Amino acid sequence: MDKKEFYAEIATVLELEPGSIKGNETLEELEGWDSMAVLGFIAMLDSRLGLIVPASSIAASRTVEDLVNLCQGKVTE
């Protein structure tokens, strides 16, 4: 999966328009990034990338870029 697709997946989780995430956002400024969105994100990583990342590392993430970095190289430029 490339970054553009990854951002679109996050937008889907947040019920936003596909192009609305640019990648330079902090999670705090993302509309709808709450505990339920985190579950949606975990489910997306599992079904799209076959990844189960530790919940604590998601909780420690501050930016969309941090989320990319959780994906163990499975999200490409």
Place this chain on the structure above:
Amino acid sequence: MAGSSIAGAAVKGLATAVPEHVETVQSLARVFGEQDSAKIARSIGVNTRHLASPDQCTSDLCHAAASALLRHLQWDPASVDALLFVSQTFDYILPATGCTLHERLGLSKSCATFDVALGCSGFVYGLWLAYSLVSTGCRRVLLLAGDVISKVTGAGDRSTKPLFGDAGTATAIEADELSIAHFELGTDGTGNRQLIVPAGLFRRPHSLDTSVATERENGNVRSDEDLYMNGAEIFTFSLREVPPLVARILERSGWAKTEVDAFVLHQANKFMLDHLAKRMQLESEKVPISLAYFGNTSSASIPLTITQCLRGELEDRKRRLVLAGFGVGLSWGAAALEIGPLAIPDLIVVP
């Protein structure tokens, strides 16, 4: 543990009892707002929950379920050799709640009775214990599993309040030479703090501090005597453990997925169940869901789902069921068993 296969016992009947009081999404809107309540309900798949009144305990619900089941099966209470009470919400620190139920059900003095402190995985553990007891000489075992978890959810905690409902169940297990059941059980104690009521007993006794509700993560309001649930941790734990658990129980039983009539999973929440079912490639019609009307009822959720969703299929014929419970502990268990025809009384509503 490597799992076990136990011959010589079979489930003969199940009953479920719920409190009369029902809370709806609309009543949650008063606390969390209309929009949030609707969004939460959509995600967790819970529209209504039966909640215990202040003077209703788990034992009251299990007592109602057990009485109805004994009557339905025409079992003489004196013929019950063992009573197991599985719960996270006991009536007292001591004695065992099972002993109080022993009195109320009029069981005999030769009946072995004990409590098991487990929740989401508790029914499967209880079934495994009941089958084990029969294999060592008991003839009839009553397994009572239930919880009133709503009593320990913070009124302002959106991670727990809209999700948990209360219920008590009774399951009758009897010696049966022709029957066999398979079990897989496990524990990850390192996750014990992810689903916990942190205070109120001996580790952190009740005090003014522990009983005051304050604002916590994501604006949730609760006290340290209320249930804390780290939903993200529980979800990743379930993704990690449940698919391999179900694969192991299928392997142990020798059944293909297509040969199983229903996969009855602990009713954690709809989002999680849908994802797990998809991940395990289970046909959705084989994964019954009772959440919409009852919420997550902890140790009662698997037997409640059997009585409410599979009654018609189990009353007159044999069915192959795979059961899987997972959660608080962290603890998990799966069972594969062929059961039926079963005695299943109507849902009991306790005023």
